[in-house]
Amino acid sequence: ILNVEQSPQSLHVQEGDSTNFTCSFPSSNFYALHWYRWETAKSPEALFVMTLNGDEKKKGRISATLNTKEGYSYLYIKGSQPEDSATYLCAFMGYNNNDMRFGAGTRLTVKP
């Protein structure tokens, strides 16, 4: 994979549902993987920075896992709330000085 790809592009869930999305990235030259949450009319907010294969990080109802060998990361939201509605972005950092690539994001809408 040459680019950072996120799926799905958008997701609509009901309040209380648990959900997950995927970030796929180049498996070579890996340095770090960032997850951000970006609400409309606000600035991106850092969720996690992941560096080690097998990393699992958690912040409240949100957690993320990392597989650097196969080049993917999952973001999970347990018991989605309307305030979780946002675009979730991942960004791949490689060792090369020019390499910082963002996915297009997953747009999550949580209906009350």
Place this chain on the structure above:
Amino acid sequence: KAGVTQTPRYLIKTRGQQVTLSCSPISGHRSVSWYQQTPGQGLQFLFEYFSETQRNKGNFPGRFSGRQFSNSRSEMNVSTLELGDSALYLCASSLNEGAYEQYFGPGTRLTVT
């Protein structure tokens, strides 16, 4: 602790002009990165500065340049503006260079006419 601030928030320029955007990082943060966000290309990395030195650079033409001052404040300059430079420019600061959490500013919305 004050967050990342960017000035100006909005700017309208004409093709061919040049523009300078400013970013003040969170106190104590030494790394500042700049990003461009457009509807067509999404969020793209411009460059990162640490200790007044450009550490990383994205795939942008030489018209895009920046610098960092000794107090970690950073400026970004775009010369000979083109219509396609219309975008939201975000800066983000982090404690150090590398794999650290980045804190974003509110952005500068640049419109080139």
